[in-house]
Amino acid sequence: MTKDEQKILAASTAIDTLISEKKIFSGMKIGLGTGSTALPAVKRLSERICDGTLQNIKAVVTSFQTENYCKELGIPVFTLNDREIGGELDLTIDGADEIDGENNLIKGGGAALLLEKIVAYNSKAYAIVADESKSVKTVGTKFPLPVEIIGSARICVEKALNKLGAKCVLREGVRKCGPVITDNGNQILDCLWENPVDAREMEDKISKIVGVVEVGFFTKLKPVVFIAKSDGSVEIR
Numbered sequence: 517m518t519k520d521e522q523k524i525l526a527a528s529t530a531i532d533t534l535i536s537e538k539k540i541f542s543g544m545k546i547g548l549g550t551g552s553t554a555l556p557a558v559k560r561l562s563e564r565i566c567d568g569t570l571q572n573i574k575a576v577v578t579s580f581q582t583e584n585y586c587k588e589l590g591i592p593v594f595t596l597n598d599r600e601i602g603g604e605l606d607l608t609i610d611g612a613d614e615i616d617g618e619n620n621l622i623k624g625g626g627a628a629l630l631l632e633k634i635v636a637y638n639s640k641a642y643a644i645v646a647d648e649s650k651s652v653k654t655v656g657t658k659f660p661l662p663v664e665i666i667g668s669a670r671i672c673v674e675k676a677l678n679k680l681g682a683k684c685v686l687r688e689g690v691r692k693c694g695p696v697i698t699d700n701g702n703q704i705l706d707c708l709w710e711n712p713v714d715a716r717e718m719e720d721k722i723s724k725i726v727g728v729v730e731v732g733f734f735t736k737l738k739p740v741v742f743i744a745k746s747d748g749s750v751e752i753r
C-alpha cells in the first residue's frame with residue numbers, strides 16, 4: 517500500500533472501529549484535526565452521517581482547511597465557545613507527524629498545532645490516525661518540532677530554544693514571500709535536537725518560554741493510535 521492509501525485505511529478503520537465500539541455515536545461533539553490523514557477521517561465521518569449511522573454530530577475544527585472541508589461535506593461546524601459545545605468535546609480525531617512507543621506525539625507539520633492542542637486537551641477521548649512512516653522510536657530527532665511563536669519575540673525565543681539544545685529554522689511560506697503565518701496570526705520555529713530529548717520535560721520547558729504560544733510535543737494525553745501499514749494491516753495501540 518502507498519502512503520496515501522495507508523492514510524485512508526487508518527482513517528476509515530478508526531472511524532468504523534470507534535463507531536462499532538460505541539465510542540462515536542449520535543449527538544457527539546467531535547474535534548477534527550488538520551492534514552492529509554485527518555481529512556480522510558472527516559470524509560469517513562461524513563459518509564457515516566450520510567448513511568444514517570450518525571445523527572446530530574457537532575464538529576469543532578482546528579484550521580481553515582478542516583472548516584472548508586466540513587462545510588463542503590455538510591458537517592455542522594461550531595467553536596468551543598458555542599453554547600452547543602460549552603468548551604468540552606467528547607472525542608478528537610487527528611493526524612500526527614511522529615508517534616513514539618508510548619504514544620507521545622509531535623504535531624504541527626500543518627502549522628495547526630495551537631487549535632489541535634486546545635481541542636485535544638479539552639476532549640474526553642483522543643484518537644490519532646497515521647501511516648507507518650509516523651511511528652518512531654524517539655520523537656524530536658527526525659521530524660523538526662514545530663513551536664508557534666509571537667513573531668515580534670522570534671529572536672528571544674530562538675535564543676531560549678538554543679539554550680535547550682535545539683537548532684531552529686523559521687518556517688517559510690510556499691508561493692508567499694516571508695514566514696508562514698498561522699491561522700492565529702503567529703509564526704513557526706521548526707526545532708531539531710541532535711540527541712533524543714525527554715519530550716514530556718521539553719514540552720513543559722518550552723511552554724514556559726515567554727513568546728511561545730504553543731509547542732508541538734503532545735505528551736499529556738495517551739491517545740488511541742491507529743497506524744496503517746504497507747501490508748494492509750492496521751495496528752491499534
Ligand code: 5RP
Pocket residue numbers: 549550551552553554610611612613622623624625626627628629632
Ligand atoms: C497539522 C498536524 C497534522 O496532523 C500533521 O502534520 C500530520 O499531517 P499529515 O497527516 O498531512 O501527515 O499536526 O498541524
